[in-house]
Amino acid sequence: xxxxxxxxxxxxxxxxxxxxxxxxxxxxxxxxxxxxxxxxxxxxxxxxxxxxxxxxxxxxxxxxxxxxxxxxxxxxxxxxxxxxxxxxxxxxxxxxxxxxxxxxxxxxxxxxxxxxxxxxxxxxxxxxxxxxxxxxxxxxxxxxxxxxxxxxxxxxxxxxxxxxxxxxxxxxxxxxxxxxxxxxxxxxxxxxxxxxxxxxxxxxxxxxxxxxxxxxxxxxxxxxxxxxxxxxxxxxxxxxxxxxxxxxxxxxxxxxxxxxxxxxxxxxxxxxxxxxxxxxxxxxxxxxxxxxxxxxxxxxxxxxxxxxxxxxxxxxxxxxxx
Numbered sequence: 001x002x003x004x005x006x007x008x009x010x011x012x013x014x015x016x017x018x019x020x021x022x023x024x025x026x027x028x029x030x031x032x033x034x035x036x037x038x039x040x041x042x043x044x045x046x047x048x049x050x051x052x053x054x055x056x057x058x059x060x061x062x063x064x065x066x067x068x069x070x071x072x073x074x075x076x077x078x079x080x081x082x083x084x085x086x087x088x089x090x091x092x093x094x095x096x097x098x099x100x101x102x103x104x105x106x107x108x109x110x111x112x113x114x115x116x117x118x119x120x121x122x123x124x125x126x127x128x129x130x131x132x133x134x135x136x137x138x139x140x141x142x143x144x145x146x147x148x149x150x151x152x153x154x155x156x157x158x159x160x161x162x163x164x165x166x167x168x169x170x171x172x173x174x175x176x177x178x179x180x181x182x183x184x185x186x187x188x189x190x191x192x193x194x195x196x197x198x199x200x201x202x203x204x205x206x207x208x209x210x211x212x213x214x215x216x217x218x219x220x221x222x223x224x225x226x227x228x229x230x231x232x233x234x235x236x237x238x239x240x241x242x243x244x245x246x247x248x249x250x251x252x253x254x255x256x257x258x259x260x261x262x263x264x265x266x267x268x269x270x271x272x273x274x275x276x277x278x279x280x281x282x283x284x285x286x287x288x289x290x291x292x293x294x295x296x297x298x299x300x301x302x303x304x305x306x307x308x309x310x311x312x313x314x315x316x317x318x319x320x321x322x
Contacts, residue, residue, distance in 0.1 A: 046226045051184070051196060054205040055175035060149035061204040062175055064134045066168035069093050071127035074202045085198065092199055093171060096183050100174055108170045111163035118162070126162035133157045144211055146204035217243050237261055 055062045068074040069088050076088040085091045097104070097112050104112070115123060137153040157165075174180045184195035200206045207216075215221030222239040224231040238258055247253030270276050 049200055049206060049209065051175050051181040051199055052178045054200055054203050055172055055180075058148045058203065058205045059172055059176070060134075060151050060154055061146075062172045063151070063154055063168045064131070064149050064204075065202040066093055066171050067127050067131040067134060067164060069202060070164060070167075071124050071131050073128075073131060076198050076202050085195070088198075088202075091195065092202070093167065095187075096174060096180055097167065097170060099183055100179060104170065108166060111166035111170070114163045115167060122162070126160065126164045129159050130157070130161040130164045130168070133159050133161070145208045148204050148208070217249065 065074060069076065069092050072089070074088060076085070076092065080086060080088055094112070094116065097108075101109060101112065115126075118126075134149050134154060134157065137149050137157075138147040171180070174183075180199070181196055184199060185192045188194040188196070209226075210216050210221065211219075213221075213226045214224055215226060220239055220243065222235050222242060223233060238254070241248045241257035241261070242254055243249075245253070245257045248257055
């Protein structure tokens with residue numbers, strides 16, 4: 001920090017602090033701090049959910065999801081044209097079965113052929129009957145978690161289900177042996193895990209895992225990490241837009257509200273009297289301006305808004321007259 005003397009011999013301090021020699025020291029201190037914190041706190045590198053793990057942990061959930069993908073009731077139908085998927089039933093169920101047809105059993109191939117050759121109305125009827133029958137096995141209780149049907153209850157179901165039970169069981173086996181995830185990674189048009197994630201979102205395993213870790217929208221999951229306490233606090237503003245504001249959970253709405261906030265913070269905020277002076281009111285300027293310790297009153301460079309204080313300007317005029 002350099003000193004400057006004017007004609008009145010009063011000492012002023014420059015605004016810029018010249019302490020470049022401190023930067024290497026600060027860099028080393030910061031590096032050591034980051035290393036120590038990394039070793040002590042750890043990293044939120046939680047293992048990624050996989051199709052194989054989901055199918056092994058909750059096989060009943062996989063069977064139920066297949067019935068909903070075939071009758072049009074699954075989550076993937078909320079945006080069926082995402083990532084070029086167009087038809088979730090074809091992309092997530094029939095496509096994998098046709099790809100694996102060469103090593104399926106005779107019973108499995110026959111079930112697939114029966115389904116493909118049936119009219120669309122009949123396909124949906126079979127799948128809806130199976131979907132409704134599975135849901136009737138759920139316990140009558142209120143819970144935040146999505147119910148997961150038990151395989152023992154599913155195996156006892158009887159009704160006009162057509163080949164759907166065999167198709168669902170085949171998908172389950174392909175998921176459990178790892179084939180399904182490899183297949184989706186091979187056909188995903190962009191990100192390798194696009195179809196994998198869509199498949200997982202259709203299953204209760206993904207949602208229930210999110211609820212257990214407080215990661216859903218109503219739990220402000222955007223600013224949290226699974227298995228890691230310090231979450232991304234810098235996403236508070238986007239989280240507010242996503243959770244509280246109208247249409248904030250949609251893509252266009254999310255972009256609109258965050259863009260509006262950015263315009264306010266970067267363009268309008270500096271132009272509004274009072275608001276732009278908040279850094280001064282909270283003393284933030286003390287971190288930037290050097291203060292003369294010999295003076296008991298405010299520095300001659302103290303400012304009110306964007307102009308010098310009237311008293312300071314009067315003192316300057318007196319000095320000029322003298």
